[in-house]
Amino acid sequence: MSLQRKRWIGAVAVLAASTATSTAVHAQGEMAGAVDRKLFGGDFSFNGQIRVETAFSTTGRASPANQRGLLTNGLALKRSAGNPVDGYNSTILPQAVTSIFDQTGLNLGAVLGGTPLGPTDGVSNQSLGGLSDTFTRYVPDAEQIVNYHLFRFEATPSINWGAWSLQTRIRATYDPGSLGYEEFNFNDYNDINRGFETGSRDAGRQYNGKPDYLGYEVDGKKDPLLFERSGKHYQVDLPAFFVEWTGGDMTVRVGNQSVAWGQLLFFRIMDQANGLDLRRHLFIDRAIEEFADERMSAPGIRFTWQATDQILVDAFAQQFIPTIVPNSNTTYNIVDSRFILHDNYFDGDYNKKFNFGVRLKAEFGNFNLQAMATSKLNQLGAIRWTKSNINKKLPDTNTLGLAFNQYCEGVLGSAAGQGCGPQLANTPFESGPAGLFTAEEWFDRAGYTKLDPLLGLANIVNEFQPTTGQLLTAAPTTAQQAYNELNAFFIALEGAHGHVERNYYREEVYGIGGGYVTEGEPGSLLDQLIINVEATYTPERAFTDIGLAQAPDRREEYQVGLVMEKYQRFSQSMPATYMVFQYLWQKESSLEGLLLDGYGSKAYSDVALQGRAVQLTNNVPVSSNPFARTGKEFTPGISEGANYVVLAALQPSNAYIFEYSFAMLIDVQGGVLVQPAVQWKPRGNMTVNLFYNFIDAEVWGGNANNSFLSFIDYADEVCLRLGYQF
Known part of the structure; x- marks a missing residue:
């Protein structure tokens, strides 16, 4: 200049x-x-x-639609990956992860060698072999x-x-x-x-x-x-x-x-x-x-x-x-x-x-x-929703990401080194920094943008077949299923960006x-x-x-x-x-x-997230299952x-x-x-x-x-x- x-x-x-x-x-x-x-x-x-x-x-305050105005910035939220075998009605136990992928024909136990990967950006208190953790969004807030x-x-x-x-x-x-x-x-x-x-x-x-x-x-x-x-x-x-x-x-x-x-x-x-x-x-x-x-x-x-x-x-x-x-x-x-x-x-x-x-x-x-x-x-x-058309594989720096990449190459036929990139390109999601990290954020955004969080996920699963089926997704019928499924994929993606078209x-x-x-x-x-x-x-x-x-x-x-x-x-x-x-x-x-x-969605409104922030400030443990507190009133x-x-x-x-x-x-x-x-x-x-x-x-x-x-x-x-x- x-x-x-x-x-x-x-x-x-x-x-x-x-x-x-x-x-x-x-x-x-x-x-x-x-x-x-x-x-x-x-x-x-x-x-x-x-x-x-x-x-x-x-x-x-900055706009809650912007990266530096999100109420989840700096907020520790627990995540547990859902189990695709039972339709995401439960979370994955560490001893079950290899058997899940073994059913698809991939010897995941041999791939992972039984050694979970270390924590990634924003992750602390990692447990259960990288399938459950506490995540803190790393984008700083801004004072406007x-x-x-x-x-x-x-x-x-x-x-x-x-x-x-x-x-x-x-x-x-x-x-x-x-x-x-800012x-x-x-x-x-x-x-x-x-x-x-x-x-x-x-x-x-x-x-x-x-x-x-x-x-x-x-x-x-x-x-x-x-x-x-x-x-x-x-x-x-x-x-x-x-x-x-x-x-x-x-x-x-x-x-x-x-x-x-x-x-x-x-x-x-x-x-x-x-x-x-x-x-x-x-x-x-x-x-x-x-x-x-x-x-x-x-x-x-x-x-x-x-x-x-x-x-x-x-x-x-x-x-x-x-x-x-x-x-x-x-x-x-x-x-x-x-x-x-x-x-x-x-x-x-x-x-x-x-x-x-x-x-x-x-x-x-x-x-x-x-x-x-x-x-x-x-x-x-x-x-x-629209396809991202971005061929970018899942990160290999977390257990689920590495497992899915090996599964896409060994079972779905992706070229070596591409992981699940070709499959993700045919879905509305791509992996990237500063994205969606937790199910809480998904539900909060649905309320903010006046959308239905369950229908939104179900439409991705149903309308982008066969790719979404190959990636072991399922259309949720309950909030708990959606919560478990979203956390599984957000853990694997290490940040998800959605693609929509007008x-x-x-x-x-x-x-x-x-x-x-x-x-x-x-x-x-x-x-x-x-x-x-x-x-x-x-x-x-x-x-x-x-x-x-x-x-x-x-x-x-x-x-x-x-x-x-x-x-x-x-x-x-x-x-x-x-x-x-x-x-x-x-x-x-x-x-x-x-x-x-x-x-009128009451689940994960800004007020709920602000209340959760108060809980953290007062050192009150954060529940990993928020539905017991917020109920299931999403889009009345x-x-x-x-x-x-x-x-x-x-x-x-x-x-x-x-x-x-x-x-x-x-x-x-x-x-x-x-x-x-x-x-x-x-x-x-x-x-x-x-x-x-x-x-x-x-x-x-x-x-x-x-x-x-x-x-x-x-x-x-x-x-x-x-x-x-x-």
């Missing part, structure tokens, strides 16, 4: 720390200092802004100080030639990375268990070295989006780049653009056209901005036709672009870092698919009606809506109250199966939303206050699009549908120098997100925003896994941003 670049990054760090700025662009806001002149025979206008954004953690900091430049040049115009918006962002973050580095573990090989099916940037903060790459393609180029620390894109023609009652836009239908804050009922980009600040920017910075754009065409004075027709056709989730080990990551997510957007030719939609909207006095139909690939997609499926979404503006005594709360109801029906939505089965789980999905909003003037000396109330009900899925069947689900409420208000001061806002998202299942905020404009071209995100997934007590907010329960933060407009 050059001295000049080091100095520049250092100056940026000082600026971030001193201003403590945060969050995202208010795309709907006015920009000061616009430039107007003639260019190419048209009227040229140009404005832009520079922002510095930072969010400081008030909990000090800075959740997010970003440097942003935006410009919106446009040229107008009467009926024709060119509208553009260019955005460039830079995340310096290690300045304030980063996990894959390269630090290359000397353990032959290192990571998880990037073999993709460009590899996300799973090599330090975290990939802003990049988006998919299997088979480094930069899959036409109007974006990105890397670990930068993103440059064109959220808007289209030609617009207006003639009479018709407007046509051709190019990269987004389509925003619907009127709800936090909720997206009619807003079906585009996915979200969650890489920068997830969805916890300033709430009043209504996904302005997150909504993706896509190349396409849009027609808007004012058919009559009352009826508007709006239609679009766009290239399909999926929702982009945060990358592994970044602050707001929600996909467990020990599971490698393969995005098939390019390899599956989904980039060649298109979304279509049409909406009719009519206004008759105080009433409005609308209806829409959309045919699209669901932007979230559905996730399932595919996208077409669905038809039909929506209707209606609104009414009330009339009452002038100045009263019931005067000019805007009430809108929106509802959608999807006959066959493809959801991620709660056991990650190969086929998605298809359901009829209903969404019903109510919004009531109003500008109310409480004082003649102050501008009107904007107030909004919203309610959303979804029949089958939660707000982030996962099936409610997977919610939420059968009555998901319910969400939003309350929000915005109050400007005189001359709009200050703007105070408040937003609250309530997950009736048990969580809450509260965001008080203030905006200050000391000058016309300068803006300072300060807000606080408070998140609690178990605010009424009970189980955090009942709420979708459990994914970000750690992310309480103070956010501050400084913007300069030109």
Whole structure:
């Protein structure tokens, strides 16, 4: 790195720390200092802004989906390998291990010579010939100080030639990375268990070295989006780049653009056209901005036709672009870092698919009606187990690993020195450092990700035959069987990484809506109250199966939303206050699009693991059979549908120098997100925003896994941003 670049990054760090700025662009806001002149025979206008954004953690916790935020880090857990002969109903005794493999035709006693191997990384108190031990996960915890900091430049040049115009918006962002973050580095573990090989099916940037903060790459393609180029620390894109023609009652836009239908804050009922980009600040920017910075754009065409004075027709056709989730080990990551997510957007030719939609909207006095139909690939997609395709044998440094490798070579016919590598390549698992080590972790991750731990293991066994059968696996029917079987293979693997893939499926979404503006005594709360109801029906939505089965789980999905909003003037000396109330009900899925069947798991929740950590601190022996304590309630689900409420208000001061806002998202299942905020404009071209995100997934007590907010329960933060407009 050059001295000049080091100095520049250092100056940026000082600026971030001193201003403590945060969050995202208010795309709907006015920009000061616009430039107007003639260019190419048209009227040229140009404005832009520079922002510095930072969010400081008030909990000090890293994401529980990341390597350095896992609650099992530094926690001693007992393991005992299960016995495949009796379907993993019992654990293996040392004198029985040779007879188990002898039944397959391999004289394991001669191979091992009766001498168990020494302990491996993280293992202590080894007993029973390496078939039972106490394991401590060796990845250190991290205290998170800075959740997010970003440097942003935006410009919106446009040229107008009467009926024709060119509208553009260019955005460039830079995340310096290690300045304030406690980063996990894959390269630090290359000397353990032959290192990571998880990037073999993709460009590899996300799973090599330090975290990939802003990049988006998919299997088979480094930069899959036409109007974006990105890397670990930068993103440059064109959220808007289209030609617009207006003639009479018709407007046509051709190019990269987004389509925003619907009127709800936090909720997206009619807003079906585009996915979200969650890489920068997830969805916890300033709430009043209504996904302005997150909504993706896509190349396409849009027609808007004012058919009559009352009826508007709006239609679009766009290239399909999926929702982009945060990358592994970044602050707001929600996909467990020990599971490698393969995005098939390019390899599956989904980039060649298109979304279509049409909406009719009519206004008759105080009433409005609308209806829409959309045919699209669901932007979230559905996730399932997939083959790792990584030929990497089990470690020979433990008794079971060595035994299985000899078995695969002597009985299954693997080439000498390859062990069980060819077989593992045909399963969703690979052996690697800093992976899954204990059955406790498996069950905990299932609860966290709203999946079923028994179905997940059973689907691996049943859907990757004959290989899984050859490796002596069995589909569990009880929690104890799964516990024993998982520990057997995690001991042998010395760290397991799971492989999953994301595919996208077409669905038809039909929506209707209606609104009414009330009339009452002038100045009263019931005067000019805007009430809108929106509802959608999807006959066959493809959801991620709660056991990650190969086929998605298809359901009829209903969404019903109510919004009531109003500008109310409480004082003649102050501008009107904007107030909004919203309610959303979804029949089958939660707000982030996962099936409610997977919610509510009580086994191995974060609370249980924290309790286990307290036991260790107090020198209380840890039980090797946790089911006696936690029970077997894995995925009871939420059968009555998901319910969400939003309350929000915005109050400007005189001359709009200050703007105070408040937003609250309530997950009736048990969580809450509260965001008080203030905006200050000391000058016309300068803006300072300060807000606080408070998140609690178990605010009424009970189980955090009942709420979708459990994914970000750690992310309480103070956010501050400084913007300069030109």
